[in-house]
Amino acid sequence: MLEQRYRTPVSARVNFKELPRHGQVVQRDPTDQALVPITGVVKTTGYDTIELKVWRDGLISATTRQALTYGTSGASFTLGAHLSAGLYDYDLSIALLAGSARLVVARIDDLACGDTLLINGQSNATAPDYWSEGLGNQSQSKWIRSFGSSINSANVEFDRNWGMADGELGYEHCTVGSWGLRAAELLVQQEQVPVGLLNGSVGGTAIVQHMRSDAFPASKATIYGRLLFRARRAEMAESARAMIWYQGESDGEAVADYAARFQLLYDAWHQDYPALEKVYVFQIRKGCGVNFSGVREFLRSTPDLYPDVEVMSPTAAPAHDNCHFFYAGYRELGDRIARLLARDLHGSSDTHEIDPPNVLSAQKVGGAGDQILLTFRDPDDALVFEVGAEADFILEDGVAVTSGTIWGNQVLLQLAGPTTSAVISYNGHAGDGPWLRNARGVGALTFFYLPVLP
Structure with a gap:
């Protein structure tokens, strides 16, 4: 299980201002890289260098050292771990050096x-x-x-x-x-x-x-x-x-x-x-x-x-x-x-039929007033009208929709008779059952009070 694991021995006091967390996912930049800042102050005197080691999938990928200069509040440091985007596990260790002596003061795993x-x-x-x-x-x-x-x-x-x-x-x-x-x-x-x-x-x-x-x-x-x-x-x-x-x-x-x-x-x-x-x-x-x-x-x-x-x-x-x-x-x-x-x-190239069909307009067609043509926004939509989906359409005057016929990105709705309704709604339904959808199975967005053009 991923969990936080920072280890700072009591023999050396280091105050970290910026330090990543164990298991953290760092957002990549547009170049598929990330710079992870590690900053702070070494409070314990007697060390001349702070060192950052970076492992990628168990192999050393970078080592960075910075000389320590002590002031009244300690020795400030600014380090950075460069990560590449990908399915890689990065481990970091931060150590203090004094001559040949090396003391690890923090370790962060699985970045x-x-x-x-x-x-x-x-x-x-x-x-x-x-x-x-x-x-x-x-x-x-x-x-x-x-x-x-x-x-x-x-x-x-x-x-x-x-x-x-x-x-x-x-x-x-x-x-x-x-x-x-x-x-x-x-x-x-x-x-x-x-x-x-x-x-x-x-x-x-x-x-x-x-x-x-x-x-x-x-x-x-x-x-x-x-x-x-x-x-x-x-x-x-x-x-x-x-x-x-x-x-x-x-x-x-x-x-x-x-x-x-x-x-x-x-x-x-x-x-x-x-x-x-x-x-x-x-x-x-x-x-x-x-x-x-x-x-x-x-x-x-x-x-x-x-x-x-x-x-x-x-x-x-x-x-x-x-x-x-x-x-x-x-x-x-x-x-x-x-x-x-x-x-x-x-930037995936898989773009066909991935958006839900979204209605653009409704218009009466034919001379009898008993048909409505729905046009959907995407001209490339390959619509599917499953038998029974007609029950989900609602006209204000109560005239029923009896069937639907697909013409590319259009649906011709056949009504039970002439309608005087100025609007049409598509309510959908709870549970499973017949739908108006695209060829990839994505259901149409429901819509309400869409004006019916004469």
């Missing part, structure tokens, strides 16, 4: 250089093993790590260690959720670099409970503050590349409040995590208290409102229990979000 990501939201972001299937950790790897505990209390401060990420448990040491662990597994496989992942989600919470305390952003009394506390302790706050947000079931129909609060949250993320390149938003689905639109239409619109936001649908993911998912569903969500991360952060 790695890769990418760092954040997750927050409510219970479908927490995503533990709700049904005791024992499958959530099949993606577990020494190259997927987390820091501290996702415990929902101020006791978060007592766990300050890195460890192997866990996908089955919730609110415990290094728990990241099953879809988070699955997404990280795919990124490790594709990029061949470690992933550091923090999940700060709490089940059954409305967005108001996720707001930052501007007076004390890292307050351990708040959900926002606990994640920020851990990110700062893990040295991820300044470097995390993406935030993944899955929340909204607890907000009911309070759309205006939700939009305003999401804006505040979005601004806070970019202040406290300045390196964020992307924010990923899961649109929630019917079930878990969500009956109709709720905040789903706002979540669908987030990429139009924020240039760095991408949206993902949970529709057509299997094994939905009307609120959460069995492992098969969470695994699918991990696959979906991993493809977006790989495209946006790593």
Whole structure:
């Protein structure tokens, strides 16, 4: 098990200002490198040199020495360990030298250089093993790590260690959720670099409970503050590349409040995590208290409102229990979000059919008023309309949709009769069943009150 291991013998006093933690994942820079600073003051006199040795996979890769010059407060030093991104274990030792004598004052094991990501939201972001299937950790790897505990209390401060990420448990040491662990597994496989992942989600919470305390952003009394506390302790706050947000079931129909609060949250993320390149938003689905639109239409619109936001649908993911998912569903969500991360952060060429189909327009066609043509945003979408999906469409005047026919990125809806409805909605449904999706199985985003053009 990865744990903190600093050793400073009592025979030499060294005050470290900057020192990495055992098992830490250090964010790589654009050149696939990282410089890990090691700074401090040697308080014990009689040593002439401080030495840093770096091992990569058990072999010495670098040795750095700095002469010590003592002042009234001791001898200050500034060292740096250069790491290369990849599936490598780095070990460091810091020693004091006096002539031929050498005293090791600290050793840090199992450092790695890769990418760092954040997750927050409510219970479908927490995503533990709700049904005791024992499958959530099949993606577990020494190259997927987390820091501290996702415990929902101020006791978060007592766990300050890195460890192997866990996908089955919730609110415990290094728990990241099953879809988070699955997404990280795919990124490790594709990029061949470690992933550091923090999940700060709490089940059954409305967005108001996720707001930052501007007076004390890292307050351990708040959900926002606990994640920020851990990110700062893990040295991820300044470097995390993406935030993944899955929340909204607890907000009911309070759309205006939700939009305003999401804006505040979005601004806070970019202040406290300045390196964020992307924010990923899961649109929630019917079930878990969500009956109709709720905040789903706002979540669908987030990429139009924020240039760095991408949206993902949970529709057509299997094994939905009307609120959460069995492992098969969470695994699918991990696959979906991993493809977006790989495209946006790593330049992956796997880009076809990885976004959820997102409707652009609806228009009446034909002379009888009993057909509506839906056009979707991506002209390359290869849509699939499963028999029975027509039941998820709603017209204001109650006219039923009886079937759907695919024309490339368009769906021709056949109605039971002429409609006078000015809008159309696609509500989806809880549980499994027929869906409107793309050829890769990614379900269409639900939409509400979409104007029907004449």
